[in-house]
Amino acid sequence: MMIMCKHAHAPVMQIPTGGLDFSVLRCLPKKEKVVVVMGATGTGKSRLSIDLATRFPAEIINSDKMQVYEGLNIVTNKISEEECEGVPHHLLGIVDPEADFTAENFVSTASLAMKSIVGRGKLPIIAGGSNSFIEALVDDENYEFRSRYDVCFLWVDVETMVLNKFVSDRVDQMVAAGMVEEARKMYNPNTDYSKGIRRAIGVPEFDSYFRAEYSSSSDKKTRAMLLKAAINETKINTCKLARRQLDKIHRLENVKGWQIHRLDATRVFQEKGREANDVWAELVSQPASLIVEEFLYTFDNSRDFATNKDIGGRGIRETEMGAVMATATY
Structure with a gap:
């Protein structure tokens, strides 16, 4: 089954019947799904996006405003071809270093990339630290993104002193x-x-x-x-940048009302070697995968995902959901 579930029915609206034909409501077009991975610089956004893209048929769209440029791979901490693990990446190292790539440029190119990815039956995962780009895309003036896509926001967070x-x-x-x-x-x-x-x-x-x-x-x-x-x-x-990125995420969550799943990766950065990888899987990768699976197979996204124990026959088991809620919060 395609992960995008293109043939799933849209949710039925809860309104008085009054002789209405509910089959018409069921034929409303279903929105495509998009995952957005957010977080301050250095928290592991690229790592999580690749983890997800290797679990679900997905492609990644870069939303880091410096990594869109060609060159300075070390300075911009651009992900290497080996680190991509064969996952297709879009908007990565494609812009002339002398050009100005604006939020408007990002919206237009990212929109084209999303349509192309969805057209191939895959899940677009947008990952990067430029929240101004993400906000411009998601809350565009014409409401085009929200009318076309349902979005799941994942936030990889690390305690400030540890991250610094x-x-x-x-x-x-x-x-x-x-x-x-x-x-x-x-x-x-x-x-x-x-x-x-x-x-x-x-x-x-x-x-x-x-x-x-x-x-x-x-x-x-x-x-x-x-x-x-x-x-x-x-x-x-760089530490100041991380602080600004966190402030923007808090604003999107608290002022604009975005529902963002927070994944606390602090312990990952306090461990080393295999222990750090195990903690990453336990606190970040596995919970994120469960959240995304629930998102992809949930037909009524207006409800809190934590209360949806069995939706569409593919809900997350209650014990698994408890583990997710222990590590992921809105």
């Missing part, structure tokens, strides 16, 4: 992997850091260091000091 340490360590790892050399290749003393891929954290922070490299008046000690400062500023700005 991870982000700081990750910047060090990126530097060791060649981030500075990568950014140096794109350095231009007359560049505009407000446009294109040069807006990415890890590019403008190194401007003073690169200028010193090209200056005959700077000594080795000065350059070393500027490099250390640039790396530290990159860490600080």
Whole structure:
């Protein structure tokens, strides 16, 4: 059976009969389904989206505004071909680095990608940290997205102090992997850091260091000091980005009323090796898979998924649902 369940009936509206023909209501067009994976930088959005795409027939649409650009793979922490595990990715490294890719551009290209994915009988999974892009897509002015799609929001969350340490360590790892050399290749003393891929954290922070490299008046000690400062500023700005991303998610949930399933991955980042992988499966991957399965086979999405113990003959078993609710909350 196709995961999209294209032939499932739409829910029957609860209104007085008054001689109405309920068969007409049952013929209302059914919305297609979309999953959105949200979260601050470094929390594991890409990992979860791939986990889901290997469990369900799905393709992933990138919603990170820096990863849409070609180049700077280390700086933007772009997922590698090996890490994709054969899952098709859209809007990843496709835009000229000098161009400006706006929220409007994202809405148009992501909409085309979703239609293409659905047309192949697969589930679109939108994953990335640019919540402004996601909001522009989901709550568009013409209500096109909401009229066409039902959406399941998943939020991978990590306690702030734990995430800040991870982000700081990750910047060090990126530097060791060649981030500075990568950014140096794109350095231009007359560049505009407000446009294109040069807006990415890890590019403008190194401007003073690169200028010193090209200056005959700077000594080795000065350059070393500027490099250390640039790396530290990159860490600080990445942590600030994570805070802004969380604030936007809270606004979407509390002000706009989006129903978002929160998955707490804090313990994953407190473990190492196999233990961390086991905790990821227990607290993030498995609960998310159960939530998505329930979403795909639930015909009445207006009800709280936690109360739907047996919907359409494919509801999540009560014991499984209890485990999900222990780790996932709205």
